[in-house]
Amino acid sequence: MQYTGHSWVMVMDRLECLFCARRYPLDVFEIFCPFCHEPMLISSTPRKRSFALDRSLSLEKYQSFLPLAHVTKTLSLGEGDTPLLPLDRVRRKHHLPPVYAKNETINPTQSFKDRGTAVAVQKAVSLGIKSIGTVSTGNMAGSTAAYGARAGLRTIVLLKADTPPEKIRAAGIYGPILLKVRGDYGELFAASLEIGRKHGIYFMNSIDPLRIEGYKITGYEIFQQLGGRVPRYLFVPVSSGGHLIGLMRAFLDLKEEGFTEELPVFVGVQAKGCSPVARAFAGGKARYSSFPHPATIAHAISNPAPPGGNLVLKLVRENKGMVMAVTDAEILAAQRELAELEGIFADPASATVLAALIKLSRRQRMSLKDEVVLVITGSGLKSMETTERLNIPVHQTSLSRLEKALRTIGA
Ligand SMILES: Cc1ncc(COP(=O)(O)O)c(C=O)c1O
Ligand SMILES: [Zn+2]
16 A cells, blocks of 8 residues: 555556566566576556655655655665756866766765665565675676665675675675675676576566666656756666666656657767677667677676666667767776766766767767766776776875975975
8 A cells, every 4th residue: 555645545566568568466486487598677556656855854845756665764774865066167178968977986885786686685675675785896886785785685695706805895894695606707696596486586687677766866856957858868877777767767757657758879888899789789689689799998888798778779769869989098088077067976887978978979969068977886996906997197206305395396
């Protein structure tokens, strides 16, 4: 039962497959369509939806768009409500239309993943689930471990055998069970879901439907922050595809509810060195094929066989969008510019969006009225290894020559 503001109604969450239109009651252990083998999404509920902007948590503000009958405040770590920052120096340098960064690096564990984990953990607790898990080497591991700790749930993180120790520690500090697994990473993803179903462990992986619901909130916030407008372009990095799928669903929700008639041009961005979805898009294909020998500095989006890849292609095609690829050199230059010109230290995976905007603006005319939003998905502090390539000058002097040295440097 759920109170809508006027009356109590029965709300039963359902999953839908967009490929065959079949629907099923929500089962957190069964997230792929048994017929199409594609990820399913929460189907939108028939209730009237509205914003509750006077509430304190972002989950509460947009609760009527989410499959949550109740929000338990104590499970939240304060995710969401991230700033939309104008990038005026970047804009002037590259002669761009108005550009904004939706800065997701300030989430509780420094990435957008927290928005999805927050919704999935709310649901897990309401269903009485005691164990959660994820398959990840990076941001999702840290996010799931943090929210698992917050909720007092047993949390299992399955890691690739070659995950570097500093990445493991960033999740390990929250006290999850860490298990390194030898073998193919794609198969590990499938195996986790199967084992989870058998043993009641809710593996909230990258394209989990509840996780994707959490990502929708970013879209609603952007709409509010632009004063009830939809941006002309929305750039989002793509790996599994879960995040972009969530953002597209958010704007489709807003259209369906009559808040807007427009949709943004959705621009998914991949690193050229691992770009299965961009390659399929450029080739006019409805389905991607696995990307051989991935090699990019943007490790967080280096998935050669993304489970949401075909769904991204379908939704992008249906809703005015595109998927682009950018090189490592373009990514590093964009990362440096975001930091030096705007004060935002973005993960290389996140810097792809600025690189793609610069590329697109050279390829097609953008009007000065076109507002652009770049979603900066995660903090560069999680990928310090890429900064080794930066040639950052460090001056040296002694204490007695400090003043003179500053004068010489021109500080
Ligand atoms: C910083 C960052 N950006 C983007 C992504 C891609 O998100 P998705 O897998 O939902 O496409 C990830 C995924 O791990 C990430 O860590
Ligand atoms: Zn199906």
